[in-house]
Amino acid sequence: MKNFTKLTYVLFLLCANIFAQQEKGIVGNTNWLDNWTEFNPKQQSYREPTQIISGNITKDTRLSKRDTYLLVGSVFVTNNATLTIEPGTVVLADYNSKASLTVSKGAKIIAEGTETDPIVFSSNKSLKRAGDWGGIMLLGDAPLNKFGNGSVANLHDNLDASNYANVNYGGNDTISNSGVLKYVRIEYAGKRIKGAGYLNGLLLAGVGSETVLENIMVSYCAGDAFEVLGGEVTINKAVSYRTSSNDFVFNYGAQGYLKNSLAVRSPYISSSEGSRCLRVLSYDNKQEVDFSKNGTHVVAENLTFLNDSETLNSDIEKGLVSEAIYVGQETFLDINKSVISGFNPAVILDDRIRINQENLERIRFTNMYFNNCKGNIYVNNNSNNDDLENWYGNAAFFNVYSKSTNEETFIDIQNKRRPDYRLRINKIIATNLDSDVNGD
Known part of the structure; x- marks a missing residue:
């Protein structure tokens, strides 16, 4: 009995260690990328549109799976209306x-x-x-x-005067609710607008904490995939691809929570x-900021950031690879259990950030x-990172x-249909453990 107790205790410690290793990067008992994501959208063919969406949506409207929709021009959901989209619905943008879709203040999207x-x-x-x-703007x-x-007025060509308020x-209202985006794919967005640069796949501007943002994939976007300006949002199981x-x-003072997400x-x-x-800033222009208000504060956990390069050293020499994370001054970033490869x-930290204990406790x-990075943490334009290596290399941080x-x-990142970006060691250990258990 005593030996059995010891054996049980050893197995408990081994299992605890195994599951501790499973914590880094995107996690899940199964590959949560299966079924709803698409890593080669060019292979997808959609039906010809049967309905057109244009102008303003001013009353509650429902889009159904049986139709394919063509989004034409700058479309606004306004007047506290709710746009509901059924599972499986396809919206093609002209x-x-x-074309773009903007959900204005007070309105909602339930996708x-x-x-x-x-x-x-x-x-x-x-x-x-x-x-x-x-792209889509909330x-x-x-x-x-x-x-x-x-205001996002500059993000719309030939904006009609009647839409200035929208x-x-x-x-x-920190807890305001702009609706639900769940199991949604946004492909080929990021149109370039003269004088404004590239639009985003999903822009979240002043969005409140009651908004649900889960299982969203943005692929092949010319601008930023996900951009959060102010507000308080939780983004869970988001994917940004190429x-x-x-x-x-x-x-701009975003209070953000980014969880179990992949880039x-x-x-x-x-x-x-x-x-x-990941780019964390508190402002673009210091003159437009009210410093009595909260700066940007981001808490991130279980992220996987991967540069998909087959010839990494050569690509670095050619200047094709940059840093994974950029942190601006007067921001707070707490990132945990994540993989950068x-x-x-x-x-890279902004070179205006003074390297002292106060600032490093904010980052x-x-x-x-x-993994496999040419250097870990640096200050911009400074090749000497000894202080940072000593700080973040301390055993207390468990890096x-x-x-x-x-x-x-x-x-399995070679699988074109169903890639699996979880850490390989987890699968090997879990498989061995399962076979042992089944064998008993």
Whole structure:
């Protein structure tokens, strides 16, 4: 009996250690990317549109799976209306009219797909490219740190004067609700607008905490995949795939929670303005910020940031690979249990951040897995990172450093239909454990 007790205790410790290793990067007992994601959307063919959506949606409206919709021009959901989209519905955005969908303050979108029946927003072109259309914008009345409120008027070509009130965002309602986006794919967005640059796949501006944002995939976007301006949002199980610009951006006092999410970058798809997995800023222009308000505060957990390069050293030498994370001054970032693989380097801090204990306690990296990066954490334009290495390399942070290829690191990234970006070691250990249990 005593030996059995000892054996049970040893197995308990082994299992605890196994599951502790499973915590880093995106996690799940099964591969939660299955069924609803699409990593090669060019292979998808959609039915010809049977309905047109244009102008303003001013009353509660429902889009059904039986129809395919063509989104034409700048479409606004206004007047406190709710746009409900059934699982499996396909919305194709018109390339020629630079189509976009904006959910204005007070209005809602309920786009709740399922794992086997996701909702898809894509381009109507036969040969689809990044930047074919404008993407989706959710505008709420949660706070931001600007003087006054914000506006996305410049993101719309030839904006009608009647819609000026529908492009504003920001307010005082932290818990406001802009609706639900769940099991949704957004493909080929990020249209370029003269004077405004590239639009985003999903823009969340002044969006409040009651908004549900889960299982959202943005692929082949010419602008940022996910951009959060102010507000308070939780984003869970988000995927950014081969985005030209940044994958996740938080700015203007955003209070953000990013969980169990994935960004896969290609060294051959990037923006001249810089392309990073995560960009955390408190402002673009210091003069427009009210410093009595909260700066940007991001808590992130279980992220996987991967540069999908087969010739990493060569791509770094050619200047095709940059850092995974950029942290601006006067921000707070707490990132935990995450994987950063194949970047140059892993993290860069704005060179206006003074390296002292006060600031480093605002920028936390704990339980991290830094793999195959050319350097880990640096200050911009400073090649001496000894202080940072000493700080974040302290055993108290539980950070791990490795040099493995992507194929060795992740379970199955070669599978074009159903890739699995969880850490490979988890699968090997779990399989061995399962076989032992079944054998008993």
